[in-house]
Amino acid sequence: MNQPFKAIVIDDEPAARRLIKNLLHDHSTVIDIIDEAGNGREAIAKIEQLKPDIVFLDIQMPDLTGFEVIEQLSYRPNIIFTTAYEQYAIKAFETFSIDYLLKPIKEERLYQSIEKLKQFGRLNNSIDVPGLQEIIKQFRVPQKATALPIRSGDRIILLRFENIVFLEAQDKYVYIFNADNQKFLTDQSLTALGEKLPGQFFRIQKSYIINKEKIKEMHRHLNGRYLFIMDDKPGTRLTSGRTYHEEIKSEFGL
Amino acid sequence: MLILILVSSLMLFLGLFLLTRFHFMFKRFIKHELLRRNIVVWMISICLVLAVSPTDKQYYEMAAKTGNWLRFFAQQICIITVECLFIFNGTYLVIRSNWVRLLSFRKQMAVTLVMIITCTLLVGIPINYLVNMLRNKEASFKNIDLTLLFNFYLGTMCGLIYVTMSTINVERKRILSEKELELTRMSELKTKAELDALHSKVNPHFLYNALNSIADLSVTDGKKARRMTIALADLFRYSINYSHNNFSTIKDEVAMTEVYLQIEKVRFEDQLNYSVNMDEEAGHYLVPRFILQPMAENAVKHGLKATGKMTEIKLEVKKNERGLEINIADNGPSFAEELVPGYGVKSVFDKLDLLFPGQYEIFFRNQPRKEVSICINKLMKNEPAV
Numbered sequence: 001m002n003q004p005f006k007a008i009v010i011d012d013e014p015a016a017r018r019l020i021k022n023l024l025h026d027h028s029t030v031i032d033i034i035d036e037a038g039n040g041r042e043a044i045a046k047i048e049q050l051k052p053d054i055v056f057l058d059i060q061m062p063d064l065t066g067f068e069v070i071e072q073l074s075y076r077p078n079i080i081f082t083t084a085y086e087q088y089a090i091k092a093f094e095t096f097s098i099d100y101l102l103k104p105i106k107e108e109r110l111y112q113s114i115e116k117l118k119q120f121g122r123l124n125n126s127i128d129v130p131g132l133q134e135i136i137k138q139f140r141v142p143q144k145a146t147a148l149p150i151r152s153g154d155r156i157i158l159l160r161f162e163n164i165v166f167l168e169a170q171d172k173y174v175y176i177f178n179a180d181n182q183k184f185l186t187d188q189s190l191t192a193l194g195e196k197l198p199g200q201f202f203r204i205q206k207s208y209i210i211n212k213e214k215i216k217e218m219h220r221h222l223n224g225r226y227l228f229i230m231d232d233k234p235g236t237r238l239t240s241g242r243t244y245h246e247e248i249k250s251e252f253g254l
Numbered sequence: 255m256l257i258l259i260l261v262s263s264l265m266l267f268l269g270l271f272l273l274t275r276f277h278f279m280f281k282r283f284i285k286h287e288l289l290r291r292n293i294v295v296w297m298i299s300i301c302l303v304l305a306v307s308p309t310d311k312q313y314y315e316m317a318a319k320t321g322n323w324l325r326f327f328a329q330q331i332c333i334i335t336v337e338c339l340f341i342f343n344g345t346y347l348v349i350r351s352n353w354v355r356l357l358s359f360r361k362q363m364a365v366t367l368v369m370i371i372t373c374t375l376l377v378g379i380p381i382n383y384l385v386n387m388l389r390n391k392e393a394s395f396k397n398i399d400l401t402l403l404f405n406f407y408l409g410t411m412c413g414l415i416y417v418t419m420s421t422i423n424v425e426r427k428r429i430l431s432e433k434e435l436e437l438t439r440m441s442e443l444k445t446k447a448e449l450d451a452l453h454s455k456v457n458p459h460f461l462y463n464a465l466n467s468i469a470d471l472s473v474t475d476g477k478k479a480r481r482m483t484i485a486l487a488d489l490f491r492y493s494i495n496y497s498h499n500n501f502s503t504i505k506d507e508v509a510m511t512e513v514y515l516q517i518e519k520v521r522f523e524d525q526l527n528y529s530v531n532m533d534e535e536a537g538h539y540l541v542p543r544f545i546l547q548p549m550a551e552n553a554v555k556h557g558l559k560a561t562g563k564m565t566e567i568k569l570e571v572k573k574n575e576r577g578l579e580i581n582i583a584d585n586g587p588s589f590a591e592e593l594v595p596g597y598g599v600k601s602v603f604d605k606l607d608l609l610f611p612g613q614y615e616i617f618f619r620n621q622p623r624k625e626v627s628i629c630i631n632k633l634m635k636n637e638p639a640v
Contacts, residue, residue: 012558013463014523019470038525039561060459062558084462103466146600149593149618156593156618160603180612219358 040064374409
């Protein structure tokens, strides 16, 4: 009989690691658990040092994800992912026929993987992490930002996009106004903020960005300028810049 | 004399009544909109002019001679018919033309006013001429200055009435549509929040991981396994049986968060510790249901990021003069300046927006300690009826 495969179990929960160790106890002639790790950094160090044949790898860990761990390894062991609920990751594993175990772990499923290992000597060739992540990204609905974080003294406040009416640049600062005409100061530039804001925000002048969904009225003004009356408490009036004429025309379909 | 006053008043009321019903009058019988409007305008004018006729000196002069009396009315009616048809259609033509319709409301009103006055003056000149011809049997522009002045006043008056009515109408429509919008938005938000509330209850990831722990503990530590199973059952009972309650007392919320933290403590054994501190007098006040657990879950996640040290979660609930203050602190890495709210924080915002609009604040703080604060500036003991 050959030497047993050397394995490392990586999971942030001690009980989860113990479960795998106990389940594999009866198969110690095939798999020998030589060590375990409770977070990503520890995992990388131990894999590099001990060079196991097989790694049971949790995907969700506080410091690094399982994918990030693999990316940082110079050594390529066989990987069996363990996961609780990453539905998109599971779809990706199926696509690449990568071995994975669902939590709570079923003994039969675990023994299947071991049988496979016994038969072929190894599991999957190498895991193409960027390819895997690309597929996961395709499956997952991207999480859109919904608020703008603003520092105010020692606090960070989240201003929800739907509550922002307009932004006004003054010197090096920008004031952000909400519907109650409260203002919040930030030292980020208007251009930088503009990049973080979603499509409903629109620049109408050198020093103004407005929320298109918070316009109450829009009037034609002189010289290709437009007057915007905003839907806030005082009904703020903002005039667009002449140079923004074309953009405004196409943006509002005028 | 009495009859005169009665008839005049009747005419006045009829005229005003027609004026208020201008947009609906005869809509069923007369399909052609312009024709309908012409008829209604004509009726209104007749009524109003007949009502004010007794203030005219000529009326008494004519009335003195029997027979002329009817002629005077016939004459008045003819004049009114011509005048109102000309003024109405002239103005209508202009304000319905495309270039006017594109103007702002105020400009439209100004154009209408000017048009009414101009048309009134224009029609006044030939009528003055004709009246002179009829009465004095000689064509002349006698009294033209008086007529023009009178017509100017008349036109201004009519125009102002029109402008006032339009403004009221626009305002009413705006308020109506605003209310409607608000209502749909409210119901939309409500259903959305309710759905979210249902879905966001307990993170499935957490459930499966907890079950995985139980799978191990059932063999290695039966007592712990039992405790964890019971805690998990409590948590799910709280989240599943929410039965249309949008609110929960802060005491219940804290109790459930404690149950959640207990489970996490079992899962992460020697890596997690927590403390709960609640003002007793704050316990009975209401907060949106299930806002604390997502915040605690975030704190645990953040706290565990700092590996190699004990994660400390501190939950505090205080009652201050303005309302409730809830602080959840962890000792993980600082909040990033570029904080992106995840699903948990978003759902807390949604619930507070819905149930305490404009009465809450959420802060993220790194100094003096890392914590999230939720301030609800309203103390509520009974759930409001929806």
